[in-house]
Amino acid sequence: MDEFTLGCFAQSLCKARRWREALSLFEKEEIVPNTVLYTKMISGLCEASLIEESMDFLNRMRTSSCIPNVVTYRTLLCGCLRKRQLDRCKRILSMMIAEGCYPSPKIFNSLVHAFCRSGDYSYAYKLLKKMVKCSCKPGYVVYNILIGSICGNEELPSSDVLELAEKAYGEMLDAGVVLNKVNVSNFARCLCGAGKFERAYTVIREMMSKGFIPDTSTYAKVIGFLCNASNVEKAFLLFDEMKRNGIVRDVYTYTILIDSFCKAGLIKQTRNWFDEMVRDGCAPNVVTYTALIHAYLKARKLSNANDLFEIMCSEGCIPNVKTYTALIDGHCKAGEIEKACQIYARMRGNVEISDVDMYFRIDDGNSKEPNVFTYGALVDGLCKAHKVKEGRNLLDAMSVEGCEPNHIMYDALIDGFCKPGKPDDAQEVFAKMSEHGYGPNVYTYSSLIDRLFKDKRLDLALKVLYKMLKNSCAPNVVIYTEMINGLCKVGKTDEAYKLMLMMEEKGCYPNVVTYTAMIDGFGKVGKVEKCHELLREMGSKGCAPNFVTYRFL
Incomplete structure (x- = not known):
């Protein structure tokens, strides 16, 4: 053989x-x-x-x-x-x-690919150096493997790994090699994600100088990242360049820019882009309309927002829950609660209504589903419009529909009941809030304590304070001062002073208003020496008395 x-x-x-x-x-x-x-x-x-x-x-x-x-x-x-x-x-x-x-370029390519797949980008980059030592010039394939592997994942690479891609990119340019379309887009995306917007912009420019023409997707990604970083000017330049290069500007690209201009408060420019979008035959989608409607509402241009909403509906673009929530919230904040309720009724598929009270007599199951933000905006608006009862009814209705109220909505109702002097109703909401697993916060307790003091129900106010402490919700200086002032006004200066000592023990230090209330209280019951003692204490603690303090001495 x-x-x-x-x-x-x-x-x-x-x-x-x-x-x-x-x-x-x-x-x-x-x-x-x-x-x-x-x-x-x-x-x-x-x-x-x-x-x-x-x-x-x-x-x-x-x-x-x-x-x-x-x-x-x-x-x-x-x-x-x-x-x-x-x-x-x-x-x-x-x-x-x-x-x-010496291995062939094909073997090196396979090795680089394997080490990239394992996440060992450092050794993959070292292989490029070994290629040079082996008189094997790195080319199009290996550079695209390395940079594509680093930047091709949905998750952004770490800064040191991205630095390897940047080094490889620089060497690639020196070698006269270009990235493919996908890798240009992903590399620019990763640079933007790392805050290197100028570098991303330069990469696009360098690739274009070598004959690469970015497509709509590449432009959209880079424009999106530039906009998210508030670099609207650069984003606009790329957007304008798309038109010059004959690249189709799709609804996604337009919407990114329109949304960013809206967030920057450039409403006039945004409307110009919106109108140009329509002229270009690119139909705005629900996100585009909602972004501009929201911007109008933030600027208190309610009529513009309403007009655009009607155009949206007439063009067959169906508003979503975010569109309706923005409109409801905007009208509530502007004090137009009637209009907010009409929009809400329209959202639920109901006919137009003439007033708020009528809305709460309408029940129609054929409707869109509002979310917690929609309800929250409306409950808050109703409470601020002194229609707290309707706000509570809405809160009950949303619970029945399986939409759980949140902390903010309970706070709005408690505050709404407290202001017109209905602490019992407020306490009822307070109890329901706790039943649903929401621990009241400082704002919640403050509203209730303030109302109880105004109604001269000091004992109950103190109980609420101690419950607050028991629930590990630390009162702030405003709450303590309010309590101390209330106790002093009814002659309970000893209790007030004990409370002031307790607040210091809890790490909440009296301010000039607290000391002044306490000095006033001691002065009214004839404890002048105590007043001077507190005045000296203020000086030692760096709390300067004001003219009101001296007036009470």
Whole structure:
């Protein structure tokens, strides 16, 4: 049997995982294995995924003074790559280069791809340097593999990994290589995500100078990131450039820019873009309309918002819950509660209504579903319009519909009941709030305590304060001062003073208003020495008295 036939037979045995038979075949035939035979043995073992055995053969080959060649090492590298034994790949590559066997660009490309897939971008970048040392010039494929792998994930790369992509990009430019369309877009996106907006802008420019024409998607991504970083000016330049380059500006790109201009308060410019969008035959979507409607409402231009809403509906663009919520909230904040309720009724699929009270007599199941923000805006608006009863009815209705009220809505109702002097109703809401697992906050307690003091129900106010402390909700200086002032006004100066000492123990320090209330209280019950003592204490604690303080002395 000649060497070639023996090699092929041995390789077939190895593929069948009968490598021991292949070895004995060598011995029986009394043929001294050469590089070709060893390489065929190693190839068969690698194809059978017997990597350990193939490495043993490599060592046997070396000890027998038979020198591995490029094909031998390439075979081993491919076998290790298939099994993802990357540490072994590193060792084989080092041996290979040390012996003057340089991998082909294709092998380097495969190695870079494998290390990128494993997340070892640092070594993948080092492979580019090894390529140069091996007189193998990195080209289009390997640069796109590295930069594409780093920037192609949905999650942004870490700063040190992105820095590797930037280094590779710089070397790529020097080599006269360009990125493909997808990688330009993703690289620019990652640069924007890292706050390197100027760099992203430059990348687009550099690629364009080399004949790359960004598509709508690339422009949209970069414009979006620039807008999110409030770099509207640069975003506008790219947007304008799209038209000059004959790139279609789609609804997504228009909407990104319109939304950003709205957030920047540039309503006039936004409307110009909106009108141009329509002239270009690009139909605005619900997000586009809602962004501009919201901007009009924030600027208190309610008639513009309402007109645009009617245009939206007439064009067949169906408003969503965000559109309705923006309109309801905007009208509530402007004090137009009647109009807000009409919009809410329209949202629910009801007919136009003439007043708020009528709305609460309408019940129609054929409706769109408002969310907690919609209800929140309306409840808050009703309370501020002194229609607290209607606000509570709405809160009850939303609970029945399975939309759980939030903390803000309970606070609005409690404050709404407290202001007209209905603390009992406020306490009822307060109790319901606790039942639903919402711990009252400082604002909630403050509204209730303030109303109880105004109604001269001091004992109940104190109970609320102690409940507040028990629930680990620290009163602020305003609440403590209000309590101290209320107690002093009814002659309970000792209780007031104890409360002032307690507030300091709790880490809340009296201010000039607190001290002044206490001095006034002691003065009215004839405790002049105590007044002077408090005045000295103010000085020692750096709390300067005001003219009201001195007036009470």
